[in-house]
Amino acid sequence: MRDVSPWREPVPLDGAMGEPRARGRFGEYGGRYAPESLVEACREVDEAFREAWADPGFRGTLARLLAVHAGRPTPLTPARRLSEALGVQLYLKREDLTHTGSHKINNVLGQALLATRMGRRRLIAETGAGQHGVATATAAALLGLEATVFMGERDIERQALNVFRMRMLGAEVIPVTTGSRTLKDATSEAMRHWVGATGDSHYCIGSVVGPDPYPWMVREFQRIIGDEARVQCAAELRTGVPDYVVACVGGGSNAAGTFAGFADTPARLFGVEAEGGAGVARGRLGVLHGCRSLFLQDDDGQITQAHSIAAGLDYPGVGPEHAHLRDLGRARYVTVTDAEAVAAAVRLARTEGIVPALESAHALAWVIRAAGGGELPAGSTVMMTLSGRGDKDVSTLKELL
Structure with a gap:
């Protein structure tokens, strides 16, 4: 090629x-x-x-079509009980409420x-x-x-x-x-x-x-997530823009769409990868599926297998724009484990009455960890994209809980 x-x-x-x-x-x-x-x-x-x-x-x-068939705009939901426990103001962009259940x-x-x-x-x-x-x-x-x-x-x-x-x-x-x-x-x-x-x-x-x-x-088709959230944050938040914008990243479409709405603001952008599929965190420059980006590879340059409990994050690389945002320093990329994601899914269900997709639970897991470890200062405002609902993951969760 x-x-x-x-x-x-x-x-x-x-x-x-x-x-x-x-x-x-x-x-x-x-x-x-x-x-x-x-x-x-x-x-x-x-x-x-x-x-x-x-x-x-x-x-x-x-x-x-997005309005009458998919149900847009999706709401920005304050996670009140979880926010109180974490010491930050957490808002969820509810892509789980679209028709078909995800972004x-x-x-x-x-x-x-x-x-x-x-x-x-x-x-x-x-x-x-x-x-x-x-x-x-x-x-x-x-x-x-x-x-x-x-x-x-x-x-x-x-x-x-x-x-x-x-x-x-x-x-x-x-x-x-x-x-x-x-x-x-x-x-x-x-x-x-x-x-x-x-x-x-x-x-x-x-x-x-x-x-x-x-x-x-x-990214352009998905930027409606970030554009809507930008308007909703302006109406909801005293500062108009959240301190942190967070989304899970596999290939990275929900994160790219979210980040596009906030790229020209002071908000800090965080993409959260699965520990076993961290293309940005541990990938090397290569070519796969038609583009040059960061991919998990062995010493011979062969693509290696990714792993995640979330099937949507089980990809050995990341979209090229995310690699570029990393290089620019405009976005940071972090990882969480399967166990952290499962615990986060359970916690959101029991505090806010929302069962998230395991993909989205990765983003939440980092927010929970960062708030507890001081990386998110007390009182910070965090806007997190909840990319999908957890119906599809019930069988997986049932085996683990």
Whole structure:
């Protein structure tokens, strides 16, 4: 493979989280490392997205769908009892309350509308925790499209509820039995399938990964999280902007969308990775799934297996913009363990009556640890994105508790 992104004149980043620079780059990361058979497909997606994103009609249709079908805007909920216990003011951006139960619907509705605009009749997707697969199946049913979802065999076993939901919505779910049988391999199989189906299918990538323009496009579809939260914080907080903005990071779409709303403010941005899938914390520069970023690798440069109790964080790398934000010093990335995430999920359930997805529980686990250890000063305001609800993780939690 080679980087074949078309040359574009550099666009000023205006600090952070603007449009990528030439050839889809965020600093030294990003690009379009694609097999020749996908070069034209990526170029078509790039051109179509730019035209659509500049079209008020497209954006108006998406805004209406997000309101009447997905339930936006989602509320900003003060976690009153937990805040009192931690000594900070914690607010939760409730993406768990969207239709389908996670932030994934924001991106998928955008890409599904784009697919229909391009004349594509089928969506291809990968999924780990199943939430992106459910969102893709939902959007396909809503817009009269077909959907094919690739999912690792191991994830199919631990996310049986979401597999049933996808199939009930009419999607074809294809088990991936190679490699780790998790998200990385599902993504690889989905991209291979797209090679032979570019004429009638659109690959609906679920995170801020993949070849240009996907990292930027997915972030733009997800920035509604941060934009809404920015307005809500301005109305709720005395200072108008929280001291800390926190989100979990696997590939990193909910965090990228959240951070985009606060990148030009004094808020400190924190991305929380799984200890066993920490692409930013322990990754090295490499290429995977069409982009250059930070990935877990062995001494020979081979991608190594990630691990997380949260299937959506079980990815051996991170989106290129997150790697760039780390380099800029604009965002910090930290890790928590499986045990910390489970304890945080239980604590939120018992103090606030909210059962979070285990992915989101990673972000909360760091907030709890940082507040207890003094990293979050007493009285600080913290806005945390609760990226999904925990229904899908009940079987996993039941085995542990």
